[in-house]
Amino acid sequence: MNLNTAIEDFLLYIQVEKNYSEHTVLSYEYDLKSFFSFLADYGCSTELNDITKLNVRRFIQHLLGKRHQSPRSLNRKISCLKSFTKYCVREKYINHDFMFDIETPKTDEKLVVYLTTTDLQHLFRALEQDHTRFSKRNEVMIKLLATTGMRRSELVSLTWQQLDFSNQTIRIHGKGKKERLLPLHLHLIPLLVTYKASLQAYQIYSTEHVFLNKDGKILDPRGLHSIFKKVLKKAGLPPSRFSLHHLRHTFATLMLQENKENVDLRVLQELLGHESITSTEVYTHVEFQQKKKAIDSFNLFND
Template identity: 70%
Template sequence: MQLKAAIDEFILYIQIEKNYSTHTVISYEYDLDQFLAFLCDHDCSTGLADITTTQVRRFIQNQLGKQKQKPRSINRKISCLKSFTKYCIREKFLSNNFMDSIEKPKFDDNLPVYMTLDDLKQLFRSIENDDSSLSIRNEVMIKLLATTGMRRSELVALTWEQINLSNQTIRVFGKGKKERLLPLHAALIPLLYEYKETLREFQIYPTEPVFLNKNGVSLNPRGLHLIFKKALEKAGLPPSRFSLHHLRHTFATLMLQENKENIELRTLQELLGHESITATEVYTHVEFEQKKKAIDSFNIF
């Protein structure tokens, strides 16, 4: 069987049977197509049974070297290939698992980048004073991300039936379509009502997307990214320093730093929709780093 045909079968499987999110399906397809392109570029056989562990290692080396891929991306590609080969063996497309001895490279753990409380307040002041035509939409989106910790893919996928203003809750579908219920901050309720008033009646139908672009169609992650970068620039914050994912880090970090007496790590894990508590523990490291800086700056000697 050819690799391309196996990829097509696998993508169909995770899309239909596993019901993976659109974002995950696109990422998996992109990673597998990259591997296929690598084999073609290096005149290797693209027969599924001909692929070797050495070729996979050279692909990883190529991604780290020439392609300058980040550690997170490399580990995602390895996870993708492992899932793919596991599926191929189960379906009897493949008898020898060429990913068996491949391990994820060890990288230095970097503490997550996040905005300080002053940075966040500066951003909020700026968007609150913005008088552009879509300013209320932008304010709702950025404040929702900052006060719930949801992912940008989760935000752009929101429909009105997921928001319950009476109960002050929002229902989010995370990775693997897993559902979690998040409380809405009280300050967001009047803002959401105000935003709702700016929309036409058919646009607030339960199954309609909550956030629309300037053309009146559902906003995509790329569009949200550009809106956030412009908001940072207007607020006098460096757009190159922060991304939307850093806003998620900001939520988690400030939650522990400013509100630690009211939140446990397990609660934060549930708010963020992390599969494992290990992923959430990185924010305790951030808090420790702040403590260390405080001690180091205590100039008494």
């Protein structure tokens, strides 16, 4: 079987049977097609059973050398290829797994960037003091992100039927079309009610999107990003330092810092919608603050 045919089969499998999101399917398609193009461009066979580990290692070398890809991006491609070959082995498309024993390069572990409690208070104050046309919408959006940890893609796709004011919950459609039910912060209920009351009747129909742009159309992630950068400036915070995703980091970090007696990693995993707890463990960097306090309070020296 040709590699290209197997790729099409695999993409259909993850879309239909695995129910992966459109974004994830497109990412897999891009990575697999990149490998196919590499083999074709360098005169290598694109028949599945002709592909070897040497082909894969040269592909990795190509990505690191000529394409200057970061280890993180490279790891994603390797992970994609491993998922693909496991599928091919299961379907008996190949006799051998050419990704077996292919290792991912080490990545430099970086601490998560997040807003401090003081930063967040400045951000909220700037939102509350703004009285422009879309100020109420902006306040609700950013406070929702900060108090739920939801992704920006989850926010812009939000419809009114996902909000339940009576039970004070929000139903989020996450990655892989998986749903999670989260409690709404009590502070958000009156804000959402006021914002909803400011809209036209047709705009609050259950299937309508909660957040719209200036033209009354669905707000896209790029527009949300632009709004956030403007709010950061008004709050006196550097827009080059923080992005929308850092609000998600902020939620997770402060949740562990400020509320550790009520929140453990498993709870945080559910709140964030992480499939693996490994993804959640990145937020254990907050424990460094407790470690520093412990060391500083270890009084061994006479001043």
